[in-house]
Amino acid sequence: MTHTKISDSAVRRLSIYLRLLHDLSDQGAVLVSSRELAERAGATSAQVRKDLSLFGSFGKRGRGYSVAELAATLEEILGLRRHWRVALVGVGKIGTALLGYQDLSRRGFEVVAAFDTATGKVGGRQFGVRISPLAELKTIVRERGVEIGIIATPPEAAQNVAQRLAEAGVTAILNFAPVKLDVPEEVSLKTMDVAMELEGLSFQLAAGQRDEQTTGNGTGSGAG
Amino acid sequence: MTHTKISDSAVRRLSIYLRLLHDLSDQGAVLVSSRELAERAGATSAQVRKDLSLFGSFGKRGRGYSVAELAATLEEILGLRRHWRVALVGVGKIGTALLGYQDLSRRGFEVVAAFDTATGKVGGRQFGVRISPLAELKTIVRERGVEIGIIATPPEAAQNVAQRLAEAGVTAILNFAPVKLDVPEEVSLKTMDVAMELEGLSFQLAAGQRDEQTTGNGTGSGAG
DNA sequence: GTTGGCTTGTGAATCGTTTCACAAGCGCCA
């Protein structure tokens, strides 16, 4: 069942569809068409059907998709019908915010360990999770069978932490530090970078202002 | 100077190049080639040259690019040679973390207003920013010339806040709520969604495990 | 059982992005 290669953007859309299906389910909908799903997701119906067809055919011609079945299928595909064990490294502002973000455990991502270097934090607890010294990372990660690591350290420390996580057997990393990380091929890495997103917005704003100066009209360049 | 259309990924790479140029500058480098920049950025040299060529030609054949000049050019392109005024809506865990994130003001994104509905928070201060009631959003945003809005509210409130921001004249929004937002065409929108990124990782992990079961070998599917 | 309206699943066409490959050009050295 190895799927040749599913693009990142396709996977992201599957997440979106799944959320919409949950909404629809709450609203009591039983069936949904690719057209309706597409409208809500901001995509085209062909896109929805193509995305789903990468994994099988789940709909009924003439009727659409069963909301409940499709949701279950997407959960299966996305690996969400189980719990994942998460380790958080770096309990600063972002790290603390993540620890308190109940939505994560509700969605099946359970933070089972947290690490920091600050002696003032180590030994304490945040939202029920004990904070351990970084030196114990490998042992604890292995003991607790952690699958996903979250890096919320200062940028200077991030590469080292990534390596430690990989060595401890973690094969998926979510990185909040604004640096490029090198990880072994078998490790999946995603980086979330607030500053970079803001710079993207800044680019759009600046482009809009450049346009205004040269064309004299006030319509910006949407990227909604 | 309207550029036909610059893709999102190209802009993101420009951000990356700029950071690398700052690093290089700190290390005393004067010149840099597209090859070297590409290696550090995890791209190809052709990609680097193409990205830059979208905006002009900044290098010298046979020599490479001036680190200082190229950094200045990229800052100009990305709209970073000025300050942007930011309004934060929702001072919960994520909002507070963002307020305390000094890197933002260092990069020229200054939070000049914060809003919340909780009576316990309104009137107080966080990291030097006064928290105002949501009802005053339009007035304050206009008064202070806010260009960028950050939405860090619960998902139910996000769409309404987006609309209020747009009505108040904000043309760039960074959204942390896990919902699809509809905004006017002239408003640039970026959404950062931790749960969705984790689901992307979950997909990779699940795919890896499916592979293991069927092929018997333990090599995951890297996405580094 | 047949007709008609609707929707899926998917090859083919289109569109956009990335990579290739090379002429043009710079600077150093003899």
Next chain:
DNA sequence: TGGCGCTTGTGAAACGATTCACAAGCCAAC
């Protein structure tokens, strides 16, 4: 000044993702 090594900038080719468009199929109605 001429030659050489190196690098840019960019058309063309390759690749990948999205959209089109339609046959196949389902359901309801009559």
